[in-house]
Amino acid sequence: MYMLNYGYNKQENIFMPISHHPLIEEFPEYKDNLHKLKMSNSHFRRLANEYEGIDKSIFRAEQGIEIVNDDYLESIKKERLHLKDMIYSMLKA
Numbered sequence: 001m002y003m004l005n006y007g008y009n010k011q012e013n014i015f016m017p018i019s020h021h022p023l024i025e026e027f028p029e030y031k032d033n034l035h036k037l038k039m040s041n042s043h044f045r046r047l048a049n050e051y052e053g054i055d056k057s058i059f060r061a062e063q064g065i066e067i068v069n070d071d072y073l074e075s076i077k078k079e080r081l082h083l084k085d086m087i088y089s090m091l092k093a
Contacts, residue, residue: 021055030091051083
């Protein structure tokens with residue numbers, strides 16, 4: 001379980017909780033398949049590693065640990081979502 005921190009969302013003018021989005025929490029119903037694919041499929045493993053790296057970068061940016069501009073943060077959030085969609089497609093196949 002991750003400690004919940006709050007960050008300011010400029011677009012909505014509110015404070016929102018900041019947390020990691022690990023794949024195991026995003027897809028708990030696919031826990032076994034996540035592990036199996038990470039071990040057996042190099043493409044899946046690359047996507048999962050890329051997702052986890054981007055997720056950590058987003059978390060650090062939202063925490064203020066890394067300074068990034070809003071456009072960059074928005075673009076890596078979109079990339080994380082795209083990776084999540086690709087990973088989900090492979091998990092449910």
